[in-house]
Amino acid sequence: MKEILRLKEISHIYHGKSGETKAIDGMDFAVYEQEFFGIVGPSGSGKTTLLSILAGILKPSSGEILRNISPSEIGYMLQRDHLFDWRNIDDNVTLGLEIRGIKTKENVLYARSLLEKYNLGDFVRKKPSELSGGMRQRVALIRTLALRPKLILLDEPFSALDFQTRLTVAEDVRKIIREEGITAILVTHDISEAISLCDRIAVLSARPARVKKIFENTIEKGLSSIERREAPEFSDLFKEVWKELEFTDEKDKGKYQ
């Protein structure tokens, strides 16, 4: 397996008026092509910071990242969809193309085909406020995918959704990402979500974030994320990840159930 990126001793410190905050402390790991890599960690530990560094938006205080792709091939999906209400769905999806000056007919058609493929074809002329939360999240994903990224970073993309929608959108996202042959890094609070989606799961410590352990997920990759939740290995892995996290932060326990 080919590495798509490798972190070497990455640390990051935020400097503010009231002092400095060490968010990330000496991270070392690699992500491989076509894998679905999960990151779980306590809230405020530095997960968003880590993704911003991986995306190249934030320069780490120290350490280096070896990338086998250019930053423009990295797609980043934020926690909230941030669709622009003054643009219809079509124009929201092509925002990235417009910004990068590659809004060619071919690319626009590709974006449109993604909308069609994921059941949003009837909504291209609609305003984001007319869509449900799950649909908006899919639109946000397609906005990212329209740039044909090789690596996609997902920052708790489902946390704003209710449980039911969350399961279906998560399955959609997994399907889309596998079909398009993209590598994904997913940050989440939800252990079962991480296990149902990811091939490997890194557990972070409380702030400053360090990688405590990386778990291999042995559940059959071909299954859907909902079927994966029913796999026999699921509960064992859940317990292991849970223990690792529990050990991290006693008082945060409630959040991982």
Place this chain on the structure above:
Amino acid sequence: MKRIKGNISEEHRAYLRKRRASTAFVVGMQLFILVQFFLVWELLARKEIIDSFIFSCPSKMWRSFTGLAKQGVLWDHVSATLLETVIGFLSATLIGLVIAVILWSVDPLRRILEPYIVVLNALPKIALGPIIIIWVGAGRAAIIVMAILISVVITIITILNGFLSVDKDKILLMQTLSANRWQILTKLVLPSNLSNIIAALKVNVGMAWVGTIMGEYLVSREGLGYLIVYGGQVFNLSLVMCSTMILTVLAALMYFCVLILEKIVKR
């Protein structure tokens, strides 16, 4: 919104009827009050309950109006004031917008200039009258400068505050799509501030009138402000009231233009 024709329920039709009736009532009342106001005014003056020399009355105002028209100077006065106000309004809005964009783009500049802007905003612009007259002359330029000065600072402050309150995460999103500062401005900050800019326009319409009339009080030889001052000096209250009435109508018309603009851009 699409209008559904044909198969609407009986309840819904009744509801629509009720709504139309209540709107008609409100508009009717508004007109009634207006007509009553002028009628009572006229009556009180005719019965000499109020002194029409001091309070004037609608018929006298109308005579002033037709008098101005007959002399052929009505349009000169109206157009002079209108032109000054429109130029003042458009320039103030444009200058304010451009300065707000510059201050948003160059953060250190914004922080350096902040106290000056706050102080300028607090300063009563009318105090600058004599200085303006000395600098640009006692003519039309002075009036326009006054109209601009009075609204430009508040325009900058309102628009800049709107710019600065754009969701940081939306800016981050733009960065993840590798947008530069200019693209963030044109594709995010400006469109998301449309309502804010329109609100500034609405305030500026009123401000531009204040600035123009104040300017005309100070320097002018024509215009509605001049008519008002002149009428006051020769104790022709009918002329004063008549000019004020024209002013009211023009200001309302200009405000409606902004409302129409709002309808167009917000579609």
